[in-house]
Amino acid sequence: MRTVRQISLDVQSGESSALSVVEESLAQIRARNDELNVFLYVDEEGARTAANAIDERIARGEKVGMLAGVPFALKDNLCQTGIPTTCSSKILEGWRPPYNATVVDRLVEAGAIPVGKTNLDEFAMGSSTENSAFGPTRNPLDTSRVPGGSSGGSAAAVAADMTPLALGSDTGGSIRQPAALCGLVGVKPSYGLVSRYGLIAFASSLDQIGPLTKTVTDAAMALEAIAGHDLMDSTSLPEPAPSLVAHVEDGVAGKRIGVVRELIDGADAEVVASVDRAVEALKEAGATVVELSVPEFRLGLSAYYLIAPAEASSNLARFDGVRYGLRVDGDDVTAMMEATRTAGFGEEVKRRIMLGTYALSAGYYDAYYGQALKVRTLTINAFRRAYEEADLLLGATTPSVAFEFGSKTADPMAMYLSDVFTIPSNLSGEPAISVPFGAGEAGLPIGVQLLGPGRSEGQLFAGARVLEIADGRP
Amino acid sequence: MPILRREDVAHVAKLARLTMSESELDMFTKQLSQVLEHANDMNALDLEGVIATAHPFGLINVVREDELRPCLDHDAVMAMAPDAEDGRFAVPRILGEAP
Numbered sequence: 056m057r058t059v060r061q062i063s064l065d066v067q068s069g070e071s072s073a074l075s076v077v078e079e080s081l082a083q084i085r086a087r088n089d090e091l092n093v094f095l096y097v098d099e100e101g102a103r104t105a106a107n108a109i110d111e112r113i114a115r116g117e118k119v120g121m122l123a124g125v126p127f128a129l130k131d132n133l134c135q136t137g138i139p140t141t142c143s144s145k146i147l148e149g150w151r152p153p154y155n156a157t158v159v160d161r162l163v164e165a166g167a168i169p170v171g172k173t174n175l176d177e178f179a180m181g182s183s184t185e186n187s188a189f190g191p192t193r194n195p196l197d198t199s200r201v202p203g204g205s206s207g208g209s210a211a212a213v214a215a216d217m218t219p220l221a222l223g224s225d226t227g228g229s230i231r232q233p234a235a236l237c238g239l240v241g242v243k244p245s246y247g248l249v250s251r252y253g254l255i256a257f258a259s260s261l262d263q264i265g266p267l268t269k270t271v272t273d274a275a276m277a278l279e280a281i282a283g284h285d286l287m288d289s290t291s292l293p294e295p296a297p298s299l300v301a302h303v304e305d306g307v308a309g310k311r312i313g314v315v316r317e318l319i320d321g322a323d324a325e326v327v328a329s330v331d332r333a334v335e336a337l338k339e340a341g342a343t344v345v346e347l348s349v350p351e352f353r354l355g356l357s358a359y360y361l362i363a364p365a366e367a368s369s370n371l372a373r374f375d376g377v378r379y380g381l382r383v384d385g386d387d388v389t390a391m392m393e394a395t396r397t398a399g400f401g402e403e404v405k406r407r408i409m410l411g412t413y414a415l416s417a418g419y420y421d422a423y424y425g426q427a428l429k430v431r432t433l434t435i436n437a438f439r440r441a442y443e444e445a446d447l448l449l450g451a452t453t454p455s456v457a458f459e460f461g462s463k464t465a466d467p468m469a470m471y472l473s474d475v476f477t478i479p480s481n482l483s484g485e486p487a488i489s490v491p492f493g494a495g496e497a498g499l500p501i502g503v504q505l506l507g508p509g510r511s512e513g514q515l516f517a518g519a520r521v522l523e524i525a526d527g528r529p
Numbered sequence: 530m531p532i533l534r535r536e537d538v539a540h541v542a543k544l545a546r547l548t549m550s551e552s553e554l555d556m557f558t559k560q561l562s563q564v565l566e567h568a569n570d571m572n573a574l575d576l577e578g579v580i581a582t583a584h585p586f587g588l589i590n591v592v593r594e595d596e597l598r599p600c601l602d603h604d605a606v607m608a609m610a611p612d613a614e615d616g617r618f619a620v621p622r623i624l625g626e627a628p
Contacts, residue, residue, distance in 0.1 A: 153605035246585045260583055289591040290584060357568045368545065375546065377618050382611035388620045389546070397548040405547055409538065410561055412545040426571050428581035433574070435582060468563050484585025509586060 056083065056216040059125050059273035063166070066124030069113065073106035073124030073168065080126040080170055084217045091193045093211045095131050096139050097171035102126065105168045122280055123166030128212040128221035131172040132179055133264070134253040135159050138169075142255050143187035144177045146399025147380040156253020157288070158222060158264050158281045165280040170218060173208030177401045178371065179229055179257045181205050182473050185464055186403040194237060196499060200457040203233030209267050210237040220268050220277050224254055226261045227359055228452075228477025231489035234267050235452035235502025238491045240274045240519065241267045243477075245509045246484030247292035249278070250285030258366035259290070261359075261481040270528070271490065271520045275299040278512065292510075302513035303520050308341030310518070311445045317352040318450020318476050318504065325495035326451045333449060333492050333503045336525035337518070345444055351430075351437035352479045358430035359478045360471055361414045365424050367404075368411030374399065406467060434482045442508050447518055451476050452489040452502035476504060486512050490519040492526050533562045 056079065057065065065071040081099055088094050109124050129135060132142045134152035141147045159169060176186035184192040184207025194202040195215035202211045206223025210233035213221050223230040225243040234241025242265040249264045256262060266277035276299075283296030312334070319330055334344050376382035376395030383398045385391035400408070414423035441448060454473060463470040480487040486509070489502040505518045538558045542549045549557070603616065612619040 150609055153601050153609065247588070260585070286593060290588060292586065292588075354571060354574070357571050360564055361568055372546075376611060377620055378606075379609045380611070385621060388623050391621050393546045393548050396546050400547070405553075406557065406560060408545050408547065409541055409557055410564060413533070413537070413541045413561065413565075416541065416544065422572075423565070423568060425581060426576065427568070428583065429576040429579040430571050430574065431582045432579050433576075435585065467560050468567065471564070482585075 056080070056219050058270050059122065059219045059268060059276055060270070062125050062219060063121055063123050066109070067113070067119060071124070073109040074103065076124050077102045077106040077126055077168055077170065080218050083215065084171070087195070087215050087217065090198065091195055091211055091215055092190050093173055093192055093208050093215065093217060094128070094171045095141060095143070095174055095189055095208070098138055098169065102168050102170045105163070109166055109168070120165035120280070121276060122162060125167040125220055126170045126218045127162060127167050128171055128173045128209055128218045129159065129169060130175050130206050130209045130221070130223045132175060132224060132255045133158065133222060134255070135169055135172070138172060140172065140255070141189070142178045143175045143189055144399065144401065144404065145188045145381060146374045146395070150380045152253070154253060157250035157285045159253065161281045167220070167280070173212050173221060175208055176205035177404050178255070178367070179205040179224055179226055180367070180403050180407050182228070182232055182470050183458070183463065184208060185460065186401060188401055191460060194457050196238060197457065197497065200459050200499070201236070203236035203457065205229040206267065207233050210234055210239055210241070213237070213239055213267050213269060220266060220273060222264055223267050224257070224262055224264050225481065226257050226363060227481050228474045230265045230267060231452050231477050231487060231502070231504060232474065234489045235491070235500065236457040238500030239267050239269060240271050240491070241265065241489045242274050242278055242512070243480055243487050244278060244282065244512060245292070245486045247290050248282045248486070248510070248512070250288040250291045252285055252287035256370040258363040259370065260366060261363060271516055271523050272300065272303050274488070275303050275516045297510065297513060299513055299516055303516045305513070305517035306340055307337055307518050307521050310342045310447060310514070312337050312342045312344045313347040313441055313445030313448045314344060315352070315441070315448050315450050316346065316348045317350065318448070321475070322451045322454045323495065326453070326455065326501055329493040329501040330449065330451050330503055333522055336522055337449070339525070340521045347441055347444060347448070349437045349441055351433050354430050355434050355479045355482050356471070356475050358427040358434070359482060360410070361423050361427040362431065364407040364411030365414045366411065368408045368415065371404070371408055403467070431482045434479055438479070438483045438485060438508070446507070447511070447514060448506040450504050450506070452504040456495040456499035456501060480506055485509050486515055488515045488519050490522050492522050533558060533565055
């Protein structure tokens, strides 16, 4: 499939019709979805109608947006009016949202075309998409392996050439980790840059929506389209969308890059080797490189696995069989709620609700949740110190390439540890990008991660673009 | 740090409105203990005077003009309810029989 940029050029110039692009996307979904289990719902008719509308506007000589005719996939925790939205949970089966997420409105306004909803770990809780109530998604690059998670369906959609763009959500690495495991660019924007309205909340102070694409330029185009203040999300930053595409080719000359030991230690040798080669590529492009140690990042994992479940236990209290989704009957209202939640939630979701409820319960709040919020402050302060010595930070995205099905499911703590490099950025609310750089075992892709201070997305894209070129994708 | 006991897990399940089988109680007691044990490394820290962070960029008390704006369509919202009556959500009995 062509890139986002190429499709938008071809559609705007009349080289391709939006309808032909959509048909190409739908054909690929039909060809591979049974095998890969990427899409939970495909809106063929809606996609064709939207494509025809774009083609008619172009025929009339009207101006269309910068994403005209670009088919995109939505992680199934993002709402689209009238389209089933499940969070890959039985508890929401059959629910059709009465409203669009702000990101859907913005992409559609830019001319992009929603084609369907992708599989995820239930309520975005997981790192492999094995926790879905509708079965796991397979990695298109090696179907015996996971695509990562929780935005595993969105990553697989792009990697399998079903759509050139997918949106995911990232609470502890859920965009960047599957991007790394599927050989894609994945961006976790600054907290508040993108409105969360219409994203079904997992951990509200950590969640952020972002793009998964094949190229850095495509990711910048998509993020520029969805960013900017939204009245419907009171946590959104009160400023318009920054210009991002304009900075993609800025380069890194004169920039200071900090290589962080804690974002590499514990990674497989082939992953470390990729980071080392990324360092050389950035130096060759004119950056200076300093080595840093930020011990607070290690504590981040502990803080995260209390904060995220605590917020989740509160957010998921709304799924009680009263207003939407599943209801299992009971003699009184409490029995109905217990029966509904017990039948509707999967094991990992229950585990996090339990952990969060415990961490927030009387007598333990200070020892766990209160302590974790303070450690969060320490992480933020540690980032601030690191940014006195470096403009951007570099590390691995994941400790290993895509792993095999079932290899971590028996031990939740092992699965949680696979998020160790991505979590610090969620705690600090700062942006980070994963970009493919080199390959490991069996030719599987490796992702390296660039991290920057709040609102530094432009610089991150510029750095990622340097790596993309050095990795042979000019 | 307190040690997580099986009866704590049962109590938390009740608070969270989840029914647990005996084997689930055993499994969760073991797994949640592991996570909490990992969290113990935070306890060695001196966090005296450190302020807790909720919003990373410190946005607080966000207000807007008090103007009427469109909201979700009532019928569209109610159409998704598992059970509704006269435009309201219907639930099983909340109070007991009248004496």
